Amino acid sequence: MIETTAALQEACAKLAQSDFITIDTEFLRETTFWPQLCLIQMASPSVEVLVDPLAKGLDLQPFFELMANAAVTKVFHAARQDIEIVHHLGGLVPHPIFDTQVAAMVCGFGDSVSYDQLVSRIKNVPLDKSSRFTDWSRRPLSDKQLEYALADVTHLRDVYLFLKAQLEREGRALWLTEEMAVLESPQTYDMHPDDAWLRLKSRLRKPQELAVLKIIAAWREREARSRNVPRSRVLKDDAIYEIAQQQPKDTEALSRLRTVPKGWERSSSGTAIVEAVNAALGLPKSDMPQPPKHVHVPEGTAAAVELLKVLLKLISDKEGVAAKVIANTDDLERIAAEGDKAEVAALSGWRRELFGDTALKLIEGGVALRFVNKKVEAVEL
Structure with a gap:
């Protein structure tokens, strides 16, 4: 040693x-x-x-x-x-x-x-x-x-x-x-506290909810770093979600939340939370985070995604590369919905050469999948 x-x-x-x-x-x-x-x-x-x-x-x-x-x-x-x-x-x-x-x-x-x-x-x-x-x-x-x-x-x-x-x-x-x-x-490795909300798995979609979510997550990140304690020791994720939805404007409203510990609203942290909520709600709507744009999914896309999954499995097995490295489900959904316009890793560099070009041909009708001798194979039409 x-x-x-x-x-x-x-x-x-x-x-x-x-x-x-x-x-x-x-x-x-x-x-x-x-x-x-x-x-x-x-x-x-x-x-x-x-x-x-x-x-x-x-x-x-x-x-x-x-x-x-x-x-x-x-x-x-x-x-x-x-x-x-x-x-x-x-x-x-x-x-x-x-x-x-x-x-x-x-x-x-x-x-x-x-x-x-x-x-x-x-x-x-x-x-x-x-x-x-x-x-x-x-x-x-x-x-x-x-x-x-x-x-x-x-x-x-x-x-x-x-x-x-x-x-x-x-x-x-x-x-x-x-x-x-x-x-x-x-x-x-340089995660800015203002970006901490992006790591949270939330289904919130309203700009006001997202504004509160962002500012509370940033407050928790700074607190956890300065005190050198895990984020959950400062405030649990469930509490952040409830605060973002209920938007307590005073300590009394904060005390009524199920996920906030009893008496916590009287602490300096409780005061900081209320101030943060009011600051978020006071932002102009143009400065509030916007929910991610929903990609229009054409009819039949779900079936196309399933075919792309089969093609991905086929190519990953043949080439000896983990499917996870080539593309994920989000990539496949974007390719099925947007075709060549999809901005995903699977359509650039070596991934495109290995899988992306064939995937595009599949959804455009230039490649077919067929079952031969108990195996699936891709054939160009």
Whole structure:
């Protein structure tokens, strides 16, 4: 376990001599807004290290410099949360990166394949999962826990090399580059509080309701960040929805809501909520959020979507690419309704070449699906 800045500097200098390094982190976030980084695991073909970010006096700057080193590919599995931690603590997004979960989907290992599944299928090595629910903030960690943590990056080296070779062999390396661009974008991790309402699964459609929803969600986001507590500790989603619908203009009205804890209206938070509601209702209608435009669905579209799902399954199986990477149900609905005018990922880049063009031909009557020898196949007409 690396516990000093000098030792971390030395280890990072050795790791930086390699073309790639594998990385994983262990963290806790059940009781905090920001994840608490508890352990960093890294490996190159010749170096394996564990870093204790909780060690007193340890400066993680050498680690952040390594993350920013463009000459070294940073390999993660399901990278988003690990990158979120680096971005929050170091103010940067690692570059370049390679996410083996995304690569596995492009290589035909299925949707959202887990790390242990990949190791089992590629290396034929079962992983010990008994330490999965470790409290990584406790010290000291046992040898078994440290061995479990290190295995998250040592096997990842072979997984990376296998997937990288397959991508190059099948001419799909650029496909992954497009996917990594999203993970490498700072905008992916710079969620502004004013955009927090977009993450909520709400059926509200009236501009006034959406205005209240937006301003209350932004207030909760700022509160959760400043107090470093989970959003639900500040205000639950159900309470936000009820406030947006009922729009309490005073504390008495707030106290009558079922989802608001008894007595909460007398707190400073209750006062802030009422002020936020009145501010939202005072906005000009032109400044209120508008509900998403409803896409007109022509008659017969539902059947067309079902045919597109069959075509997607057919092509994903044939090409060995997870259907989820190529298109989702929303993409298929848009294609069925709007044809070539649909602005969806499935109609651009490699996805269009692989699936989109054939999908358009299908809904235009240029391609048919037929059942032959107990299998479905697509044929041009």
